Amino acid sequence: MASPMSAGGFLAGLRAEGLTVVEVGDWEHHNRNHKGPWGPVHGVMIHHTVTKGSERTVRLCRDGYADLPGPLCHGVITKDGTVHLVGYGRANHAGLGDDDVLRAVIAEKALPHDNEANTDGNRHFYGFECENLGDGRDPWPEAQLDAIERAAAAICRHHGWTERSVIGHLEWQPGKVDPRGFTMASMRKRIRDRLK
Numbered sequence: 746m747a748s749p750m751s752a753g754g755f756l757a758g759l760r761a762e763g764l765t766v767v768e769v770g771d772w773e774h775h776n777r778n779h780k781g782p783w784g785p786v787h788g789v790m791i792h793h794t795v796t797k798g799s800e801r802t803v804r805l806c807r808d809g810y811a812d813l814p815g816p817l818c819h820g821v822i823t824k825d826g827t828v829h830l831v832g833y834g835r836a837n838h839a840g841l842g843d844d845d846v847l848r849a850v851i852a853e854k855a856l857p858h859d860n861e862a863n864t865d866g867n868r869h870f871y872g873f874e875c876e877n878l879g880d881g882r883d884p885w886p887e888a889q890l891d892a893i894e895r896a897a898a899a900i901c902r903h904h905g906w907t908e909r910s911v912i913g914h915l916e917w918q919p920g921k922v923d924p925r926g927f928t929m930a931s932m933r934k935r936i937r938d939r940l941k
């Protein structure tokens with residue numbers, strides 16, 4: 746059970762972890778809080794965008810689509826490892842997922858297989874969208890993987906969470922495949938080593 750970080754604290758935490766951060770527009774007040782609650786927060790969710798081109802990717806994640814308004818995450822991590830802050834508060838990234846998974850994240854236990862979509866994830870997860878086509882062939886540059894590791898670790902550090910509070914969208918919602926191209930187990934190991 747944790748209250749979300751302040752926007753200023755979020756920005757400072759990312760920078761303290763050694764990240765290059767770009768603030769996009771009025772990101773601190775761009776959110777979906779009028780549609781539902783934001784918090785308590787329990788974890789961090791990693792996604793891929795299925796897009797190519799950093800500028801276009803950041804714009805899409807800020808604005809969203811006609812049937813899925815933005816922000817689509819809090820931070821966009823582009824191929825060069827830059828974190829672009831596009832929103833803060835409730836964001837349209839996690840959708841409905843499995844309550845058993847949420848319980849495991851809260852307890853920081855091994856994740857059960859996600860087989861239900863019955864729980865509001867936008868309320869409970871920080872979200873990072875990562876620029877990648879998600880076809881299993883588009884490479885994940887080391888700078889980008891390093892930034893994912895640092896961004897997740899910064900949030901875990903603030904809340905006193907372990908790497909087990911960091912999950913992929915594919916571990917949350919049945920049918921999702923993101924992120925594709927590296928394993929969440931390998932990313933959690935990196936985060937664990939960083940938090941030591």
Ligand SMILES: [Zn+2]
Pocket residue numbers: 791792793838914921923
């Ligand atoms: Zn996703």
